[in-house]
Each structure stands twice: as C-alpha cells, then as structure tokens.
Amino acid sequence: MPATPENLRHQAGPVPGDATRYLCAAAWLDRRFRAQLIEELVEHNFRIPAPSPGTDLVRVLHxxxxxxxxxxxxxxxxxxxLVLGSPFFGVPTVVLALAAVALLGIFRGAGTDRLDHRLGLEVERLEVERLDATRRVPRGRQRSTTGAGLVRRLLAAVAVLVAARLVLVGYYEFRSWREYDYVPGLSELTEDWTGYLDPRYSWYLLRDQGISAVLVIVLPWLVAAALRYRIRRRLAAFTDPDPGGVPxxxxKGPRAAWLYGRLREQQSGPELLYRKEAPLVGLGAAGRSWRMTFELRPSADRAAGGRAPDPIDAAALYRAVAARVRALAHDPAYPEDPLRGLTVTDRVFRPSLRHDDPGTWLGAMSGRAGGQVLLEPAWADLLSRTGHERLRHYLAIRVGSxxxxxVVTVLVRATTRGGLLYxxxxxxxxxxxxxxxxxxxxxxxRSDLEHALNxxxxxxxxxVGDVGIAVGQLRQxxxxRRRTARLRARYRHLVRSGYAVDYAPRLSVxxxxxxxxxxxIFQAHDVQRFLNTVTQRVFSAxxxxxxxxxxxxxxxxxxxQSITNVNNGGVQVVGSNVHGPVAGGSGSNVNLNEGPGT
Structure with missing residues (x-):
C-alpha cells in the first residue's frame, strides 16, 4: 500500500464520534444524565451556562x-x-395481565438502576456497568441486601406458590373431565363466597380471561417495542460521521425556541461567571499550576549605555504570547496533528451575584468577528492595564484532540506592577x-428489519422495565414543569424586589x-505533550x-527552567548545594543503608 495521506487515514480506521454525538447518545442512554441536564439548562434557565468545550449544548439538550x-x-x-381496556376486556383480565407482567418483572429484576442502554445484545457483550447516582463512576454489580431486595424475594416466593396452584388446578380439572360427566360452571361456583376459594375458580378465570389478558399484554409490548425501534434508529444515526444523518x-414551541437561541448566544462567549464555591466550572480537572514573579531590570547593554528599557505591560505580553502560540497551528509539515486546531482567545471572569438583569451587563464587553463572539480589543487592553480584583482577564489557550x-485549556495571566512581572x-x-x-x-x-426484530x-x-420507565417519565x-414554573416565578419576584441572584452555573454538561x-495511555501522553509544548512556547514568547x-x-x-524540571518530574535546586541522594517525581523515594554517617 503506498504511503499517502489517504491510505494513512485508512490505516487509522473509521472516524469515531465526537463529544457532541456521544453526549447526544447519553441523553437517550442515561436517565440520570438527562435529568441533570434538563434541571440545569431548562429548570434553572436564568443561569448562565458553563463552558462546554467541543460540545453543542443546543444539540445535546434537544x-x-x-x-x-x-x-x-x-x-x-x-x-x-390499561385504562380503556378495563371496561372492554374486563377488570379481571387487566388484573390477570398486570399480575403476569409483574411476576415476570420480579424474576427479571425490573426497577434496577442499571444504565438504560436499550440497544440489545451488542451492549450486553460489552458488559456496561451501572453508574453510581452520586459519583457517576462505574461500579460492579452488587447483590441487593436492602428492604427492596427482601420484598422481591418474598414476591418471588408468592409467584412460585401461585404457579404451583395453577399446575394443581390444571391437573385437578383434567381428572374431573375424565372421571365426571358434569363439571360445575363458573356461575355455579361463585353462588357464594366460598366458591372463590375453590381451585377450579382459578382455572376458569385463566381459561376464560387468558386470551384477553394476552391481548392486554401484547398492546403495551408493541408500544414499548416501537419506542425501542425509534431509539435504536436515532442512536444509529449518531454513529455516522456525516452530520446530515441527524436531523x-x-x-417545540416558542419557549424552547427562546431557550435554544439563548444557549447559542451564551455557550461560546468570552465572558464567564464564577462563584466562591466553584470558580471555574466546565474546564475539567485542574493540573499543576505555577506562578513566577521577578524584578524587571534593564539588560547589561542598556545599563552600560545608560538607556532605559522600553515600557512593557500585560497587553504587550498577551499579544506576544498569542502570536507565538498561534504559530503552532500553522505548521504545514504536520497536517494531521491536533495542534492544527489550537485556538487562543481572551476570557474574562466576573462575579455571579448581581442585582440587575444579565441583559444589562452580560456580553457588553464582547462583539462578533467572523461568526465568533470575542472580547473587544479595547476591553481586553483595559482589563490588562487596570487589573481589577473582581474581573480576571486571562489568555485562554485551547487544544482539542x-x-x-x-480538551486541554490553559489560562495565562500576566501583570506588571511596580517594576515586577507576575x-x-x-x-x-x-x-x-x-x-x-x-x-x-x-x-x-444494520437494516430497519434488524432493528425491528431486536x-x-x-x-x-x-x-416491565420499559413500561415502568415510560410511565415514570410522565410523573417526571x-x-x-412544575419546578420550572416555580423557579421562574421565584426568579421574577427576586428581580422585582431588588434581591441579588446568583447566575453562576452549578455544573457543566x-x-x-x-x-x-x-x-x-495515548490520550494521557497527548495531554502532557500539549502542556509541555505550550509551556515552552509561552516561555520563549x-x-x-x-x-x-x-x-x-x-x-x-x-x-x-526550574518550572520545566519540576513539571517533568525532576528536582530543581537553586542557590544551594545538596550532598547525598535526591529523589523527585510522584512516588519517588530514597533508601539509605543504615550505618555510621547515614
């Protein structure tokens, strides 16, 4: 095979889904994820959404x-x-159908908190583990020792007894038909209340109402199967790299249109909010940060010539860093490198507790440029010069792979005060x-027929699980909707009364x-490579x-140089001598043999 860029992509395999497509699938697969997403973006729609790098919030919410x-x-x-079937098929039919379905659900473990994948055998072979409700991390299957587990075992025992009685009834009826010419009917058995205790009553009920009960079961089964079929086709569309596969x-309605438009405007803006408990929501896990401060002194040449150095401020440093870092994305020698997608933008963080409506202040420092919402250069320079303690201006360097x-995001901040550079x-x-x-x-x-059969x-x-989940969604x-209306009314009351409102997001999608x-391990190495590359480029700039x-x-x-050594797992000693062994890096240690002078 010739070594060409096309064959290189072929060797790399099919293009997987991106973060947006997998999160869209999560909205169908994980009910807890869906509920938390709707709670944050719909019920608390007055909050400013947290940044979600590489993700289309509108698509996922939809x-x-x-x-x-x-x-x-x-x-x-x-x-x-079930409701319309009660008078048409009869109450005993519906009760018998619900009993049969409930017994089936008991043995199948319906109502567990497993991940609701709804895909079929392909996922079962993958052995997807259920998610913990609070930590959202995979955990192994555990046997239930709670009261619900005991109730389930008790009902299972009752189901066994009921099944045994039906077997005995069938045997008894078979003998009665063979040995007797006359068999009492259902009306004769139920002339008094003792007839309901006769085993033959159960047999008559099963014989007369069995077909209707099966029909009551078949109709919900077809409805639930139709939902599974639609979900499978919807999820299959997310596996296609062609964006046209997903509508x-x-x-649906003006309220949803307003919410979608608001999210499109706010999800990628440069103005973010912070609160005391969680200042930076949406950027991921924090890595090893560093800070440096040193005196700005003239060089030896300038000092010897009696010339003062040229003035320097944070805005000039930001421009120099942005220019040098952006050059990493324009290297034609590596067309497939993720650094080609590197971006450098300005970000400003402001307090989230406000007395006035966000429309009067949010976005006031931004403007559109080439289809993007960016911080205005005049505001960026002003924020760099003033250094307001409640407004933090950063240069955001982002690399997605x-x-x-x-996604790796680096926030760089520089200040020059009193001849010091921080x-x-x-x-x-x-x-x-x-x-x-x-x-x-x-x-x-897969074909539509395969999806339908599955x-x-x-x-x-x-x-039982499908019907229970679907019916439970009605209550949810x-x-x-009640929570959304209540929170909307409460927010309006707070604004009208002049109370402060916290507009900061609580979570990032x-x-x-x-x-x-x-x-x-390749992803971890890529993250480290990006950080080291950007670090060196910032230092050189x-x-x-x-x-x-x-x-x-x-x-x-x-x-x-000290920061570079420490970030690479080494030890940097400045201004002193060390006699003896030195260990550095995570998990490092020094073992010394016992003896004189140790």
Missing part, C-alpha cells in the same frame, strides 16, 4: 428533551391501553466522554458526561519580548 417526550408519550399510551434541532473528546499559569484537562456512552459505536450499519425481542424480555415531566480517567524591549531575562530563564 436530544434530552426529545428522549423524555418520546418516553412520556409511550407511558401515556400504555396507561391508555437539526427544531424547537481525539475528536474533541480530550506570570500565572492554570492548566485544565477535560477527559473523554464516559466509555458507557461509546456503546453506540457497536451498532454499526426491538421486539428485547421489549418482550424487558417489558409533570414534576419538572461536558463535565457531567466526562470520564474520570483517560481511555488509553515572554523571554523574547523581554530581550527585545531591553530587559534582563536571566531571572526569568532560571525560573522557567
């Missing part, structure tokens, strides 16, 4: 609302079948989407669906700017 609406309609249809998000599943570095790494949501990759390309089979196997939708660990303006860069270079 899938969550669509999934909840489909399941709620399925639950309504199932209830309609665009169309809001593995189809935006691994440089701050805050790295964050956002891990990949949880592996449990990658199960859609196993669907592959849906029918798995709906018959998990009928009603409760969510991207962080909510992220895994705590990398999927492989600041050092060159200092030298070009006539400053002595010796103190800066010493501190930069």
């Amino acid at each position: 899938e969550a609302l669509t999934a909840r609406r489909w399941e709620a309609w399925t639950g309504a249809l199932c209830l309609l079948v 665009p998000p169309e809001p 593995w189809n935006e599943e691994v 440089l701050e570095w805050l790295p964050y790494a956002l891990g990949p989407v949880a592996q449990a949501y990658h199960v859609i990759d196993l669907l592959g390309h 849906a029918l089979g798995w709906s018959a196997r998990s009928l 939708v009603r409760a969510s 991207r962080e909510l669906g992220a895994s705590d660990d990398f999927q492989n 600041v050092g060159d700017e200092l030298r070009a303006r006539g400053y002595d860069s010796g103190a800066f270079e010493k501190q930069a």
Whole structure:
C-alpha cells in the first residue's frame, strides 16, 4: 500500500464520534444524565451556562428533551391501553395481565438502576456497568441486601406458590373431565363466597380471561417495542460521521425556541461567571499550576549605555504570547496533528451575584468577528492595564484532540506592577466522554428489519422495565414543569424586589458526561505533550519580548527552567548545594543503608 495521506487515514480506521454525538447518545442512554441536564439548562434557565468545550449544548439538550417526550408519550399510551381496556376486556383480565407482567418483572429484576442502554445484545457483550447516582463512576454489580431486595424475594416466593396452584388446578380439572360427566360452571361456583376459594375458580378465570389478558399484554409490548425501534434508529444515526444523518434541532414551541437561541448566544462567549464555591466550572480537572514573579531590570547593554528599557505591560505580553502560540497551528509539515486546531482567545471572569438583569451587563464587553463572539480589543487592553480584583482577564489557550473528546485549556495571566512581572499559569484537562456512552459505536450499519426484530425481542424480555420507565417519565415531566414554573416565578419576584441572584452555573454538561480517567495511555501522553509544548512556547514568547524591549531575562530563564524540571518530574535546586541522594517525581523515594554517617 503506498504511503499517502489517504491510505494513512485508512490505516487509522473509521472516524469515531465526537463529544457532541456521544453526549447526544447519553441523553437517550442515561436517565440520570438527562435529568441533570434538563434541571440545569431548562429548570434553572436564568443561569448562565458553563463552558462546554467541543460540545453543542443546543444539540445535546434537544436530544434530552426529545428522549423524555418520546418516553412520556409511550407511558401515556400504555396507561391508555390499561385504562380503556378495563371496561372492554374486563377488570379481571387487566388484573390477570398486570399480575403476569409483574411476576415476570420480579424474576427479571425490573426497577434496577442499571444504565438504560436499550440497544440489545451488542451492549450486553460489552458488559456496561451501572453508574453510581452520586459519583457517576462505574461500579460492579452488587447483590441487593436492602428492604427492596427482601420484598422481591418474598414476591418471588408468592409467584412460585401461585404457579404451583395453577399446575394443581390444571391437573385437578383434567381428572374431573375424565372421571365426571358434569363439571360445575363458573356461575355455579361463585353462588357464594366460598366458591372463590375453590381451585377450579382459578382455572376458569385463566381459561376464560387468558386470551384477553394476552391481548392486554401484547398492546403495551408493541408500544414499548416501537419506542425501542425509534431509539435504536436515532442512536444509529449518531454513529455516522456525516452530520446530515441527524436531523437539526427544531424547537417545540416558542419557549424552547427562546431557550435554544439563548444557549447559542451564551455557550461560546468570552465572558464567564464564577462563584466562591466553584470558580471555574466546565474546564475539567485542574493540573499543576505555577506562578513566577521577578524584578524587571534593564539588560547589561542598556545599563552600560545608560538607556532605559522600553515600557512593557500585560497587553504587550498577551499579544506576544498569542502570536507565538498561534504559530503552532500553522505548521504545514504536520497536517494531521491536533495542534492544527489550537485556538487562543481572551476570557474574562466576573462575579455571579448581581442585582440587575444579565441583559444589562452580560456580553457588553464582547462583539462578533467572523461568526465568533470575542472580547473587544479595547476591553481586553483595559482589563490588562487596570487589573481589577473582581474581573480576571486571562489568555485562554485551547487544544482539542481525539475528536474533541480530550480538551486541554490553559489560562495565562500576566501583570506588571511596580517594576515586577507576575506570570500565572492554570492548566485544565477535560477527559473523554464516559466509555458507557461509546456503546453506540457497536451498532454499526444494520437494516430497519434488524432493528425491528431486536426491538421486539428485547421489549418482550424487558417489558416491565420499559413500561415502568415510560410511565415514570410522565410523573417526571409533570414534576419538572412544575419546578420550572416555580423557579421562574421565584426568579421574577427576586428581580422585582431588588434581591441579588446568583447566575453562576452549578455544573457543566461536558463535565457531567466526562470520564474520570483517560481511555488509553495515548490520550494521557497527548495531554502532557500539549502542556509541555505550550509551556515552552509561552516561555520563549515572554523571554523574547523581554530581550527585545531591553530587559534582563536571566531571572526569568532560571525560573522557567526550574518550572520545566519540576513539571517533568525532576528536582530543581537553586542557590544551594545538596550532598547525598535526591529523589523527585510522584512516588519517588530514597533508601539509605543504615550505618555510621547515614
């Protein structure tokens, strides 16, 4: 095979889904993820959304609302079948059908908190573990020792007794038909209350109402299977790298249209909010930060010539760093390198507790440029010069890799006050989407007939769980709408009364669906490579700017070398001598033999 870029992509395999597609699948697969997403973005819609790098919030929210609406309609249809079936088929028929379905659910373990994947055998072979409700980390299957488990075992024992009675009734009836010419009918058995205790009553009820009961079971089964079929086709569309395979998000009603438009405006803006408990929500896990401070002294050449160095401020340093770091994205020698997607933008963090409406202050420092919302250069320079303690201006360097599943964000801040240069570095790494949501990759390309057969089979196997989940969505939708209306009214009251409102987000959709660990060692190495590369480029940009303006860069270079050594797991000793062994890095230690002089 010739070594060409096309063959290189072929050797790399098919393009996997990106973070947006996996999170859209999570809205269908994980009911807890869906509920938390709707709570944050819909019920508390007055909050400013947290940044979700590489993720289309509108797309993910639309899938969550669509999934909840489909399941709620399925639950309504199932209830309609049971309610309308009571007078048509008879109450005994419905009771008998519910008893049969309930007994089936007891043995199948219906009502557990497993991940609701709804995909079928492909996912079962992957052995997707259920998620913990609070920590959202995979955990192994555990046997239930709670009261619910004891109740389930008790009901299972009752089911065994009922089944045994039906077997005995069938045997008794068979003997009676063979040995006697006359067998009493159902009306004769129920002339008094003792007839209901006769075993033959159970047999007559099963014989006369059995077909109707089966029909009552079949109708919800077909409704639940239709939902599974639609979900499988929807999830299969997320496996196609062609964006046209998934329909665009169309809001249902003016309220949803307003919410979608608001999220599109706010999800990628440069103005972010912070609160005391969680200042930076949405960037991922914090890495090893560093800070350096040194005196700005003239270089030896300028001092010997009696010339003062050129003035320098934070705005000039930001421009120098941005130019040098952006050059990493324009290297034509490596067209497939993730650094080609590197971006450098300005970010400003402001307090979230305000007395006035966000429309009067949010976005006032930003403007549109080429389809993007960016911080105005005049505001960026002003923030760099003033250094307001409640407004923090950073230069945000972002690198997305593995189809935006691994995102590295570095916040750089510089200030020059009183002849001192202060440089701050805050790295964050956002891990990949949880592996449990990658199960859609196993669907592959299947026909509609295969999806239909799979849906029918798995709906018959998990009928109780499907119907219970769908009916439960009705209650959840009603409760969510009541909370949304109550929170909206409370927010309006607070604004009208002049109370302060906290507009900061409580969670990030991207962080909510992220895994705590990398999927492989290559992702961890890529993160480290990005951080080391950007670190060196920032150091070189600041050092060159200092030298070009006539400053002595010796103190800066010493501190930069110390930071580089420590970040690489080594030990840097400045200004002193060390006699004896030295160990550095995570988990390092020194073992000394016991003896004189040790």
